[in-house]
Amino acid sequence: MAELVGIYAASHGPLIARDWDRLPDALKRRLSAAYGELGRRVNAAQIDAIIGLAPDHWTNFFLDNLPALCIGIGEEHDGPPEPFMRDFARNPLAGDPALGRHILETALADGFEPALSYRLRLDHGLCLPLSRMALPSMPRIVPILINELEPPMLSYRRCFAWGRLLAKAIASAPRPARVAILATGGLSHSIGEPTMGAIDQEFDRRCIGAFARGEEGPLIDLLEHGAAGAGNGAHEIRNWAVAHGAAGGRGFELLDYLPAPEVYVGCAFAAWRF
Numbered sequence: 001m002a003e004l005v006g007i008y009a010a011s012h013g014p015l016i017a018r019d020w021d022r023l024p025d026a027l028k029r030r031l032s033a034a035y036g037e038l039g040r041r042v043n044a045a046q047i048d049a050i051i052g053l054a055p056d057h058w059t060n061f062f063l064d065n066l067p068a069l070c071i072g073i074g075e076e077h078d079g080p081p082e083p084f085m086r087d088f089a090r091n092p093l094a095g096d097p098a099l100g101r102h103i104l105e106t107a108l109a110d111g112f113e114p115a116l117s118y119r120l121r122l123d124h125g126l127c128l129p130l131s132r133m134a135l136p137s138m139p140r141i142v143p144i145l146i147n148e149l150e151p152p153m154l155s156y157r158r159c160f161a162w163g164r165l166l167a168k169a170i171a172s173a174p175r176p177a178r179v180a181i182l183a184t185g186g187l188s189h190s191i192g193e194p195t196m197g198a199i200d201q202e203f204d205r206r207c208i209g210a211f212a213r214g215e216e217g218p219l220i221d222l223l224e225h226g227a228a229g230a231g232n233g234a235h236e237i238r239n240w241a242v243a244h245g246a247a248g249g250r251g252f253e254l255l256d257y258l259p260a261p262e263v264y265v266g267c268a269f270a271a272w273r274f
Contacts, residue, residue: 090137
């Protein structure tokens with residue numbers, strides 16, 4: 001039987017890679033420390049596979065074919081196509097088709113209807129955190145790409161249900177494996193909007209507090225009514241909601257929060273309690 005041994009969250013942003021050498025030293029130190037702490041925890045947990053929850057930044061899908069959620073079940077997945085991610089050395093990334101297919105089959109049996117792909121291209125949304133975590137060896141990756149760019153999107157209530165489904169699928173997987181979930185993206189930020197660069201610190205702190213307390217009802221209410229006003233990039237908090245559902249509503253430990261207009265993102269890093 002597989003075992004869920006860790007659930008983590010990390011923000012991402014293209015400028016964290018593209019403009020790294022131009023960022024203030026203090027910001028680089030804190031970002032490096034946060035990503036590094038996540039990497040330390042993943043490494044200490046001796047993880048075999050990571051379920052990566054991430055948006056797709058028009059890398060695999062577009063408006064003519066835009067699934068709400070897609071599970072990668074292939075042997076391999078391609079690394080990021082963005083030029084600013086050219087230093088990402090692990091390309092392709094090894095998948096975990098057995099675990100991915102088991103998640104898919106569990107979802108279908110429970111009334112969930114995900115899309116599937118035998119080979120995805122994983123952009124900076126997932127690969128930037130994986131790269132900055134500086135893992136000595138890369139676990140197998142089961143990517144789950146969630147539409148967070150164009151309505152209609154999964155409701156936050158459905159995201160929590162997806163998280164519970166993931167926990168069930170991991171617990172019932174027949175092959176022994178130590179599995180982690182990595183939720184990427186968020187918190188508040190705007191891309192291509194007049195508010196680009198603005199960080200909604202009030203929303204971010206309310207959001208962090210609600211996740212830390214773990215109460216699902218108030219968290220759903222906050223996200224359903226507040227996330228859209230925190231910028232179009234805040235839709236990525238859906239990944240955090242799926243992770244929270246997988247954790248059974250247990251609160252998380254905030255590792256750091258950096259309202260960083262230099263990278264246009266309210267950056268946050270967390271680990272759910274076990």
